[in-house]
Amino acid sequence: MEITHIDFLAAAKQSAKALLRSAPLILGVIFLVGLLQAFLPSNVIGNLFHHNAIFDSFIGSSMGSVLVGSPITSYVIGGELLSQGVSLTAVTAFIVAWVTVGIVQFPAEAVMLGKKFAILRNSISFFFSILVAILSVTLLHLI
Amino acid sequence: MKSDFQIMGIRFLGFVILCYVAIACLQFSVILSALHIALSLLTKILPIMGLVFILMMLTNLFVCPETLTKYVGKTSGPKRWVVAILGGIISTGPIYLWYALLKELIKKGMSRGIIAAFLYARAIKPFLLPLMVFYFGWKYTVILTIVMIVVSLLQGLLVEKIMGE
Numbered sequence: 001m002e003i004t005h006i007d008f009l010a011a012a013k014q015s016a017k018a019l020l021r022s023a024p025l026i027l028g029v030i031f032l033v034g035l036l037q038a039f040l041p042s043n044v045i046g047n048l049f050h051h052n053a054i055f056d057s058f059i060g061s062s063m064g065s066v067l068v069g070s071p072i073t074s075y076v077i078g079g080e081l082l083s084q085g086v087s088l089t090a091v092t093a094f095i096v097a098w099v100t101v102g103i104v105q106f107p108a109e110a111v112m113l114g115k116k117f118a119i120l121r122n123s124i125s126f127f128f129s130i131l132v133a134i135l136s137v138t139l140l141h142l143i
Numbered sequence: 144m145k146s147d148f149q150i151m152g153i154r155f156l157g158f159v160i161l162c163y164v165a166i167a168c169l170q171f172s173v174i175l176s177a178l179h180i181a182l183s184l185l186t187k188i189l190p191i192m193g194l195v196f197i198l199m200m201l202t203n204l205f206v207c208p209e210t211l212t213k214y215v216g217k218t219s220g221p222k223r224w225v226v227a228i229l230g231g232i233i234s235t236g237p238i239y240l241w242y243a244l245l246k247e248l249i250k251k252g253m254s255r256g257i258i259a260a261f262l263y264a265r266a267i268k269p270f271l272l273p274l275m276v277f278y279f280g281w282k283y284t285v286i287l288t289i290v291m292i293v294v295s296l297l298q299g300l301l302v303e304k305i306m307g308e
Binding site: 003007008010011012014015016018019021022023024025026027028029030031032033034035037038039069071072075076078079080082088092096099100102105108109112113114116117120121124125128131132135136139140143 | 149151152153155156158159160162163166173174176177178179180181182184185188192195196199200201203204235238242243245246249255258259262263265266268271274275278279282283286287290291294297298301302305306
């Protein structure tokens with residue numbers, strides 16, 4: 001496959017557009033994180049979680065399922081949650097559910113790929129986000 | 144034309160700016176502190192975004208949704224799982240575009256299990272791995288990526304079994 005400078009420019013333009021589309025949301029999240037950190041004592045968000053792997057993962061997955069946006073945003077929020085004392089298991093469940101469960105995209109998925117499929121896929125993905133979080137963090141501690 | 148996602152982002156940023164302005168009127172010192180935290184975070188992320196841009200550009204340069212969909216649709220046997228998962232990992236672009244392409248594959252007889260594995264594997268974004276490493280470390284990123292690849296196969300098999308395909 002021969003790549004011309006036109007292909008190269010088109011790919012650069014497409015990538016720049018994709019990043020620029022996400023930029024307002026990412027900037028909004030970064031400035032909101034700054035505001036929350038300046039306002040709230042560092043342990044407030046951490047106290048929302050109970051340091052129980054399954055329960056925390058459930059909360060993380062629920063948050064990740066309803067929020068929408070570029071995965072970059074989920075890493076920024078996840079990284080900040082981690083620095084606020086939230087467990088890595090909950091943060092992992094959050095970032096995995098963010099990209100695998102799509103409550104907002106559900107209507108489109110149901111119409112295009114079938115309602116039964118969309119319900120099944122999103123339900124399994126929700127359950128798996130908890131499983132993936134617990135498994136990954138356990139492996140991280142073992143290895 | 145701006146997409147719904149972009150409009151939502153602009154509205155959200157506008158809302159955050161309004162919060163800054165409102166709080167600045169009451170407690171200016173808090174805003175200075177918030178700006179300092181946000182700008183420090185932004186300074187850390189920006190160089191990594193440069194790397195994300197390069198990786199994203201390379202993916203866009205070599206991966207075409209139509210070609211990839213055709214290839215996933217043509218493969219059979221156990222190899223189809225590998226192709227679906229790899230296809231999901233390297234796929235880019237908005238999910239809505241993929242729904243339309245995958246719908247065509249279902250019409251042509253593609254199992255929904257394969258579609259589920261493909262969609263799950265889309266969660267693994269090679270061009271975003273540098274950012275994940277920045278926040279969570281190498282070891283975590285490698286483990287999570289491997290676990291997600293395995294789970295995308297499990298998800299596909301489970302969906303195929305339940306859907307009776």
